[in-house]
Amino acid sequence: MWRRVASLSSFLSSYSTSFVAQTASRLNTWESLTTRIAQQANGFIAPKEKTPFITFVLGGPGSGKGTQCIKIVETFGFTHLSAGDLLRREIDSNSADGAMILNKIKEGKIVPSQLTVKLIQKGMESSDNDKFLIDGFPRTEENRVSFEQIIGIEPNVVLFFDCPEEEMVKRLLNRNQGRVDDNLETIKTRLKVFEALSLPVINYYSQRGKLYTIRARGTEDEIFEQVRPIFTAFEACHVSTMILSIHLLSPKMVALLQARPHTIPWILHFHCSSKSKKNRNQKQLQRRQFQHHKKPALPFPRSSPTPLVIRHKPLIQTKVDALDSVVKDLEASVKNGMVIDSEIYSSLLETCYQLKSIDHGIAIHSLVPPNLLRKSTGISSKLLRLYAASGRMESAHQVFDEMSRRNESAFPWNSLISGYAELGQYEDALALYFQMEEEGVEPDRFTFPRVLKACAGIGLIHVGQAVHRDVVRKGFGNDGYVLNALVDMYSKCGDIVKARQVFDNIACKDTISWNSMLTGYIRHGLSVEALQVFRGMIQEGFDPDPVAISTILSSFWSLKIAAQIHGWVLRRGIEWNTSVVNALIAVYSSLGKLGGASWLFHRMPERDVVSWNSIISGHGKHPEALLYFEQMMKSGTSPDSITFVAILSACAHLGSVKDGERLFRLMRNKYMIDPRMEHYACMINLYGRAGLIDEAFNFIVERMEIEAGPTVWGALLYACSIHGNIEIGEIAGQKLFELEPDNRHNFELLMKIHTNAGRWEDVERVRQMMVDRGL
Ligand SMILES: Nc1ncnc2c1ncn2[C@@H]1O[C@H](COP(=O)(O)OP(=O)(O)OP(=O)(O)O)[C@@H](O)[C@H]1O
Numbered sequence: 127m128w129r130r131v132a133s134l135s136s137f138l139s140s141y142s143t144s145f146v147a148q149t150a151s152r153l154n155t156w157e158s159l160t161t162r163i164a165q166q167a168n169g170f171i172a173p174k175e176k177t178p179f180i181t182f183v184l185g186g187p188g189s190g191k192g193t194q195c196i197k198i199v200e201t202f203g204f205t206h207l208s209a210g211d212l213l214r215r216e217i218d219s220n221s222a223d224g225a226m227i228l229n230k231i232k233e234g235k236i237v238p239s240q241l242t243v244k245l246i247q248k249g250m251e252s253s254d255n256d257k258f259l260i261d262g263f264p265r266t267e268e269n270r271v272s273f274e275q276i277i278g279i280e281p282n283v284v285l286f287f288d289c290p291e292e293e294m295v296k297r298l299l300n301r302n303q304g305r306v307d308d309n310l311e312t313i314k315t316r317l318k319v320f321e322a323l324s325l326p327v328i329n330y331y332s333q334r335g336k337l338y339t340i341r342a343r344g345t346e347d348e349i350f351e352q353v354r355p356i357f358t359a360f361e362a363c364h365v366s367t368m369i370l371s372i373h374l375l376s377p378k379m380v381a382l383l384q385a386r387p388h389t390i391p392w393i394l395h396f397h398c399s400s401k402s403k404k405n406r407n408q409k410q411l412q413r414r415q416f417q418h419h420k421k422p423a424l425p426f427p428r429s430s431p432t433p434l435v436i437r438h439k440p441l442i443q444t445k446v447d448a449l450d451s452v453v454k455d456l457e458a459s460v461k462n463g464m465v466i467d468s469e470i471y472s473s474l475l476e477t478c479y480q481l482k483s484i485d486h487g488i489a490i491h492s493l494v495p496p497n498l499l500r501k502s503t504g505i506s507s508k509l510l511r512l513y514a515a516s517g518r519m520e521s522a523h524q525v526f527d528e529m530s531r532r533n534e535s536a537f538p539w540n541s542l543i544s545g546y547a548e549l550g551q552y553e554d555a556l557a558l559y560f561q562m563e564e565e566g567v568e569p570d571r572f573t574f575p576r577v578l579k580a581c582a583g584i585g586l587i588h589v590g591q592a593v594h595r596d597v598v599r600k601g602f603g604n605d606g607y608v609l610n611a612l613v614d615m616y617s618k619c620g621d622i623v624k625a626r627q628v629f630d631n632i633a634c635k636d637t638i639s640w641n642s643m644l645t646g647y648i649r650h651g652l653s654v655e656a657l658q659v660f661r662g663m664i665q666e667g668f669d670p671d672p673v674a675i676s677t678i679l680s681s682f683w684s685l686k687i688a689a690q691i692h693g694w695v696l697r698r699g700i701e702w703n704t705s706v707v708n709a710l711i712a713v714y715s716s717l718g719k720l721g722g723a724s725w726l727f728h729r730m731p732e733r734d735v736v737s738w739n740s741i742i743s744g745h746g747k748h749p750e751a752l753l754y755f756e757q758m759m760k761s762g763t764s765p766d767s768i769t770f771v772a773i774l775s776a777c778a779h780l781g782s783v784k785d786g787e788r789l790f791r792l793m794r795n796k797y798m799i800d801p802r803m804e805h806y807a808c809m810i811n812l813y814g815r816a817g818l819i820d821e822a823f824n825f826i827v828e829r830m831e832i833e834a835g836p837t838v839w840g841a842l843l844y845a846c847s848i849h850g851n852i853e854i855g856e857i858a859g860q861k862l863f864e865l866e867p868d869n870r871h872n873f874e875l876l877m878k879i880h881t882n883a884g885r886w887e888d889v890e891r892v893r894q895m896m897v898d899r900g901l
């Protein structure tokens with residue numbers, strides 16, 4: 127305890143002496159509440175409770191990452207965690223995942239993120255060190271996000287060893303360590319994977335100002351001379367971190383601190399993880415200094431202080447865990463009679479919203495004095511938004527009703543409208559919008575898109591037109607953000623011509639504008655216009671996003687267009703984007719180009735459940751469907767309900783009744799997927815095609831847990847027509863006539879059954895039923 131006061135005091139002495147004294151004296155009362163946060167915020171803590179310093183070491187295969195890591199460890203005392211080594215160790219330990227990992231490594235592909243992150247986490251937890259070199263990770267954006275989600279921290283430094291491809295290939299072929307992946311074929315895939323999946327991660331960190339690029343050619347020592355100054359500078363600056371933290375506070379925060387010094391740990395906690403302009407400038411300065419290999423003239427903070435604490439055995443927390451600790455401390459402090467500043471409540475509610483942590487929000491709500499909640503628009507608006515965003519509209523509305531100054535801004539109204547619109551309660555959303563007008567609250571640019579979403583949901587074009595008039599009247603007629611929502615509203619309400627007019631009037635179109643128009647045309651079945659928009663988008667220099675590309679691909683079952691788009695995708699270098707490849711696989715499969723589909727599938731660097739579903743559906747009439755399904759299970763990707771529709775339907779086409787029955791059981795028992803109507807229809811098709819009409823009928827009567835719908839009875843009637851089962855065909859037909867009285871196809875099928883059996887009276891009876899229904 128005493129050490130904490132000392133360290134906090136020394137830190138504050140550079141700011142204001144009286145401030146220090148006040149803060150130190152208040153620390154006793156604030157002990158439980160502030161200690162953790164102060165530590166988290168400034169990293170200036172007892173030796174064994176430090177925030178870890180994380181360096182990601184990236185680069186192509188053979189760029190020399192491992193070699194340089196050894197030198198960094200020797201010189202700067204880091205703990206080296208090579209993701210590849212951790213995975214290889216997992217193989218050697220004969221773990222359950224060993225075989226799958228070995229396959230991935232042999233193929234040069236990426237092991238599922240969760241697995242790798244867990245191994246890294248274990249490595250970090252079992253080390254007493256607080257400085258880690260994580261080598262060869264993250265290799266994909268998904269890896270990166272997984273690390274952030276599971277470990278809850280971002281790296282401080284990212285080193286990128288930039289090495290020419292031919293040099294890397296040469297080094298790998300000479301490595302001579304008996305690695306299964308050091309052969310030309312795997313190296314080629316590894317290089318492709320690096321380019322397609324790892325470069326985006328490197329770009330990401332470059333944009334975040336964390337990337338240090340090392341030219342990785344030359345001798346090992348020459349390369350290390352580029353690496354050395356980076357860590358030397360970070361070591362020199364470590365002590366100055368906290369002093370800078372205070373300088374990074376905004377004037378508003380500084381004023382708040384002077385008025386209420388006890389709030390400092392809170393503010394540091396949240397402020398340090400935000401990105402102020404000053405902070406960015408500071409980082410830029412730091413980078414420039416590194417680039418010139420000089421010691422920095424000014425101290426600078428760690429590149430991204432994280433709000434987490436590592437204890438003796440480092441306890442790696444997620445952001446939600448950190449929030450949890452903070453809320454618990456807050457609860458204890460309130461219980462002890464402490465008065466908490468409204469900005470703290472409001473800041474915490476913001477964090478709850480960002481982390482989608484409604485339970486913490488509810489806990490904070492219970493601590494806020496009702497009077498403060500009513501009076502403080504900041505607290506009530508944020509609480510209301512949190513409730514609305516989590517679909518708790520009753521609680522949101524209650525907070526709203528009790529707000530004393532809810533009409534001062536559109537913010538609380540927007541949150542409520544948004545909440546209702548997201549839940550599909552469009553009438554409530556619109557009613558609020560009109561109430562807003564009645565109460566004289568000015569809508570803002572965020573109000574209209576939410577209201578227009580409700581108009582689109584309800585499909586009332588005249589209401590949408592009235593809102594459009596309001597948009598113009600209130601001066602938002604040129605606001606691209608609002609106009610994009612208008613395009614979407616008109617297209618969803620059926621007026622695609624008006625949608626186009628609005629679209630043409632958007633002066634600064636962005637990707638959303640183009641995508642709204644594109645999906646509008648596709649929704650209206652106007653494929654030619656959709657393709658024109660797609661081309662226009664490219665001509666105007668907008669890269670259609672993977673969603674737009676897959677949308678357009680899936681709306682054109684034309685080989686020529688698929689090939690053109692595929693060519694464009696190749697030129698843009700995004701041919702291995704997972705959703706793009708998935709769409710290409712689906713298109714090629716549906717056009718009968720199974721060779722092309724399989725070629726893509728086998729080469730894609732990373733597959734998701736959609737990839738597997740596409741390839742299985744594509745092979746729906748071929749025995750390979752079952753093989754793909756087995757491979758999918760081995761790969762560790764869990765099938766979803768669409769997978770089972772695809773595989774059950776393949777079994778039906780292949781006449782594999784036993785497999786179909788087995789897979790239906792597997793779906794329920796292993797994957798806990800409740801069968802939906804489509805699955806039941808597949809089972810009826812399975813039995814029906816195999817001529818097992820009684821089994822199919824009994825399945826409907828005895829095993830279906832939901833009322834059979836037209837797809838199920840339709841499958842049965844179809845099977846009866848193939849196998850000439852008059853009795854059950856009649857039952858299925860009668861069911862279908864009730865469920866789909868206008869569908870002449872059902873009548874025709876039943877007539878066919880009777881015709882084939884020479885039952886002319888029945889043919890006439892069914893024909894008369896059609897006439898009676900005006901078919
Ligand atoms: N500067 C260098 N010049 C020549 N050879 C080098 C240099 N740096 C490393 N090597 C050699 O190249 C090979 C690959 O290096 P290293 O294993 O460090 O690469 P890596 O980036 O960790 O590779 P991977 O991603 O495949 O694990 C090793 O045999 C190493 O001794």
Ligand SMILES: O=c1ccn([C@@H]2O[C@H](COP(=O)(O)O)[C@@H](O)[C@H]2O)c(=O)[nH]1
Nearest residue numbers: 209210230231234235236237242262263
């Ligand atoms: O995060 C990771 C790291 C590695 N892999 C797989 O291991 C091999 C070898 O990795 P090296 O870093 O070259 O030792 C790599 O090609 C991947 O197959 C991984 O999947 N995820």
